[in-house]
Amino acid sequence: MLSLTGRVKLDPRLIVEEAMNTGERRLIVISGNDSPEVASEIAKIWLSKREGRLLIATHMGINLDRIPLDDATSIDFDQTEEVLGGTWDILIADISHQFRANDIGRLIEVVRGGGLAILTIPPAEEWINSMTEFQRRFMVPPFESRGVRQLFKSRFLSSIGKRGTFLLGEEVRGELCGRVSKDRAPIERTGDPLFDLCATRDQQRVLRSILDAFKERKRAFILTANRGRGKSAVIGIALSLIMNRSKIRSAVVTSPSIEGVQTIFNFLMRGLDAQGVNYEPLIREGRIIALRFKGKDVFYLTPESAAEVEVSLKVVDEAASIPVTTLFKFLGGGFTIFSSTIHGYEGAGRGFSLRFLGRLRKSGIPHAEERMDEPIRYPPDDPVERWLYDFLLLDAEPGEPPKNLEATYREISLDSISEEYLRKFYGIYILAHYRNRPNDLATLLDAPHHFARSLEAEGEPIVSIHLAEEGGLPNSLLEDMVRGMRDLPGHMIASRIVLHYSFKSFGRLRGWRIVRIATHPELQGMGFGTRALAEVEREARGKSVDWLGAGFGATEDLLRFWVRSGYHPVHISPSRNTVTGEYSVLVLKPLSEEASKLTEEVLKEFKRRVLASLHDVYFSLNPMVARLLLKSKLDGGKAKLSTSQRSRLLGYVKGSYVYELASDAIHEVVRSYFWQGKDCLTPREEAILVAKVLQGKPWETLKSRFGVKEPYELLREIVSNLLSCLDGLRDEA
The missing domain is CATH 3.40.50.300 (P-loop containing nucleotide triphosphate hydrolases)
Incomplete structure (x- = not known):
């Protein structure tokens, strides 16, 4: 048996007693080559005093045999979502080989009050200089030589030692808090079996x-x-x-x-x-x-x-x-x-x-x-909950909006950013986006090709920007990507354009993907997001970056923001996200001459696909979103009508023919309008054309969706206006 008191300066028995006496949780991080064995000994101390449930989490079972404890629930880190809602008294998680922020957030919270969360790592310096499986996905070409920054691990280790948390190993940190019991007020028993199920x-x-x-x-x-x-x-x-x-x-x-x-x-x-x-x-x-x-x-x-x-x-x-x-x-x-x-x-x-x-x-x-407000598993003000929220910035919020809104653009050094600034910077994301995860924080801090910028006023961030470098890929990889043999993580935009459009040369260009951009919630609608994009573009041009881009779940407001800022939609996913119900869209803004030429070719292929698929693959796509996807201007695409089509189209506009007799000709001129990116109609009129002519929605859908009592006559009027917009077509008709 290991000599715990000889190995560390703080007897773990005292930590166990304090957890039990206060009813609070305690977090113990053990570093060293024998950390799994030490964790087992500490768990045995706890179990010698009280019966309890034990949860063990490892990566692919590595080091599991070094935690010789019976009657434990063992899971892989890929299963952490499955234990949510369960409760354990002791957690032992070996984070030597896998250290994902999302997993830590889930696992810590299944430990009940009076219990222990024990995390094990090899010697701290060895761990800091190694890569976990989560970090390996950052090492994508051509950024491997830069190396992972290891800021997230450093943040983790420096956070240990505050109230209720202990580091045991080559270095010892943490102080006992005292032995004051925190008894809860007893819950009222009503005699109603349903209310008595409440905790x-x-x-x-x-x-x-x-x-x-x-x-x-x-x-x-x-x-x-x-x-x-x-x-x-x-x-x-x-x-x-x-x-x-x-x-x-x-x-x-x-x-x-x-x-x-x-x-x-x-x-x-x-x-x-x-x-x-x-x-x-x-x-x-x-x-x-x-x-x-x-x-x-x-x-x-x-x-x-x-x-x-x-x-x-x-x-x-x-x-x-x-x-x-x-x-x-x-x-x-x-x-x-x-x-x-x-x-x-x-x-x-x-x-x-x-x-x-x-x-x-x-x-x-x-x-x-x-x-x-009252926790189920542990008392209010549990120190481990406070540690978790501070470490993962779960409750980060932006500061008060400054009075002087004269904004400046800042290149942020993630190595030296203050904790206060980071919390405000990240807090803007939390209030502006609905899909933030702790893993996003770890990616920003560690990935060698990710970096941060901000728009700030009076030294306070008012727009937070998270960017990632893409492209600059070697020919050997591009050949594999064109053949569909490889999809490079970290190159969201470059890889899809190479894979879906076979434009291999695009992968050689250098680009910046805007991973996140968010404005302080009290300053939205004032143009700061647009100003921040302009500053990013200015910097990118100065550094000879070929393109800027972004990927997101397409909503009308979000897509309008990017289109208004000069970005072109170049890709849409073939199916909706099962959670959000949105289609994922990529937008692109070329900066160099070569990128502009390639982007025009991509846009032609993109428009062909969307225009040919709205009646089928994208039948359920919001028409307001669809019209924005088609706003890029392209040369050519003039409507090609036969003599019969011209005659029936003219008859439809004059009221001699019903829509159904001229639908093929109407479809041709609508396709031409959107191909050329004309801007003669209102957004509502364009959306109605998309819904009826390109998607083939029933008349009843037009009535309900757009609040139209007489959709037949309205569509006739819109088509008439459209013909006036297309060069010479009305006269020819």
Whole structure:
């Protein structure tokens, strides 16, 4: 057995006692060649005093045999999402070979109060100078020689030693906090078996509020909290009561992943058990996807599908990770429960509060709101929770907007940026984007081809910009990419243009991809985002960069911003994202002469594909988004009409023919209009042309989508205006 007291200056037995006595968690990081064995000994000390559950996480089982503990649950880091909702007393995670920020966020939070989170690494200097599997994906050509920056590991090690956290190894950090017990106020037992399933007073209060909102026929109930407060559990209990005691026959639950609703289903079953109701779960690949009872059913759908289905009761869990446009689709009728983490690794919950709740409150839609504060697994003010939020910047927020808004462009040195500036810089992302993950922070800090810029006023960041270098690829790799044999991570735009359009020479050009750009939420709409893009372009031109680009889930507002800034859409994914319901789009702005020539060729191929696919592959694409995809101006593309087509087109415009008799000719002139990137019609008129002529939507769809009473006559008028726009075509017709 290892001599713990001889190896370190701080006896781990005291850390174990302090955790048990305070009811708080303690984090222990062990460094050294024997760190897995030392972790086992510390776990045995804890287990010698109390029974408990043990979770072990490793990368592909490496070092698992060096943690000789029985009755433990062992998982790979790729399975961390599967343990969410579970509770363990001790965590041992060997992060020697895999160190992903997302995994740390998930694993730390499954440890209950009084327990230990133990992380093991080799000697600290050896670990800092090695690469984890997560970091290896940064080493893409031609940036390998620069090396990973290792700033995220350094950030991790320097964070250990604060209250409740300890480093044991060659260096010892951390101080015992004292032995004051933190007993919780006992939860009120009501005698109602459903309310007695609640673990905290907060849960009981929220359960009553959900039931009251349903009885009062509110349209929505919004529940927010930090992670670990039992939101999903109380929603599951409420669902069991509403479904069992009301006339509702069907309900849908949704989340960005099927794993996200498992706790809801589990507590739905516990609630039905408490009411003596028999049920039948439908399980697929070990996960519950539906529950049937008493002729009723509750089932899971992806967010986009759940928003469209017609049922009277819907539950949206982790709403912060779902676009606001999709969230508002849930408010069409019935009762919807929205649940969101305010601070957590799932997404930007504070952004959800600003973007969704702000609009909901102004809409006049009847709704109720509640917030939960009391943790389920550990006491309030748990020091390990505070450490996790500080380390991963989960609750980072921008500073107060400066009074003097005279902005300057700043090149940020990630090696020397202050913690205060980093928190404000990253906090802007959290409030502006709904798909932020801790892994994004690690990528920014470590990837050799990623870098940061900001627009700042009075020394405060007001626009945050995350960029990545792409391109400059050797011919040997480009040959493989053209043949579809290789898709290089880290080269999102370059690889897709080479792969999908076979323009090998584009891969040799150097580009900057704008990974993230976000403006302080209180300064949006004032032109700072556009100014920041202009500054990035100025710097890129000065450094002989060939192109700028970006990739994102296409919404009308976002795409309009990029098109207005001179960026051309050059690629759209063939299918929607299952979580957001959006198509992914790449935009490009050429800076050099060679990039301009290649971009024009890419645009021709892109327009051909989109124009030929709107009736099929992109039939469900938002017409307002589709028209923006087609705004780039190209030479040629003049409408080619036969004598018969010209005659029928003229007859349609004059009212002699119905649309159906001239549809082929109308399609040809509409295709010509969008090919040339004309700008004679209003955005609404263009969208109507896309919907009817290019996508083939029914007339009834035009009525409902665009609020048109007489779509037949409106379309005739739009086509007439279009002919006036196309050079000489109306006269010829």
